[in-house]
Amino acid sequence: MISEPPGPGAVKCVLFDVDGTLIDAVDNQRQVWRTWAERYGLDPDQVYRTALRTRPLETFAQVAPDQDPSECLAVLHALEDEDVRSGVYAAFDGASELLGALPPGSWALVTSNYEHRVRGRFARTGLPVPEVLVDAAAVAEGKPSPVPYLRAAARLGVEPAHCLVIEDAPSGVESGLRAGMTVWGVNAPVAVDGVHRHFGSLREAVRDILAVTSGAVTSGSRPRRLEGPAAVE
Numbered sequence: 001m002i003s004e005p006p007g008p009g010a011v012k013c014v015l016f017d018v019d020g021t022l023i024d025a026v027d028n029q030r031q032v033w034r035t036w037a038e039r040y041g042l043d044p045d046q047v048y049r050t051a052l053r054t055r056p057l058e059t060f061a062q063v064a065p066d067q068d069p070s071e072c073l074a075v076l077h078a079l080e081d082e083d084v085r086s087g088v089y090a091a092f093d094g095a096s097e098l099l100g101a102l103p104p105g106s107w108a109l110v111t112s113n114y115e116h117r118v119r120g121r122f123a124r125t126g127l128p129v130p131e132v133l134v135d136a137a138a139v140a141e142g143k144p145s146p147v148p149y150l151r152a153a154a155r156l157g158v159e160p161a162h163c164l165v166i167e168d169a170p171s172g173v174e175s176g177l178r179a180g181m182t183v184w185g186v187n188a189p190v191a192v193d194g195v196h197r198h199f200g201s202l203r204e205a206v207r208d209i210l211a212v213t214s215g216a217v218t219s220g221s222r223p224r225r226l227e228g229p230a231a232v233e
Helices: 026-039 044-053 056-063 069-086 095-101 115-123 149-154 170-178 202-212
Strands: 013-016 108-110 161-168 182-185
Touching: 013 149, 044 056, 044 182, 056 069, 056 182, 069 115, 095 202, 108 149, 149 161, 149 170, 161 170, 161 202, 170 182, 182 202
Parallel strands: 013 108, 013 161, 161 182
Antiparallel strands: none
């Protein structure tokens, strides 16, 4: 595992995962999947273990192959939307300070969730929402594919080699690495395989992130608006 930070001027923007990285949503996700599993008479713990490793449709195929995947997804989305409206959320320590200190146009969110839920959670926690937000609807391939992080870099107008990814999960780490970016892991007791640096918490990483992004550009690489169905409005 590489421990040295990127050289001066190497980082032009920071790309953040959301759930588990900036927002503590583990208990919420576990409860959503528990409620979903109980509706189908399934073992909630087994379902949740599967859901941690796979995207929803893949989860349904493994734990409920006899059920209509479209119906399963509709039920899951309804439960997630209700959780955004009524659930209790908290930003990880350091998130507000970090996002508030980064120059506009120098950071983005890259999430496997949907934009309206991210905005709802950020509104509940007081975190700012950047101009560029790449969600599940913005790409045909989700993490661990490199596509989500590459899409964010393109919209920011920055080369992948100049991007710093902040992640907590193996699939997100793999996505950032496959995109050719520097990847730092946070909020895990042990380092995820492949990360260039590991921090036990987001708070521990704040000073280092701000240090390597002190020269982040806010002009000259103007955020780009993509056209077509892949654009996030």
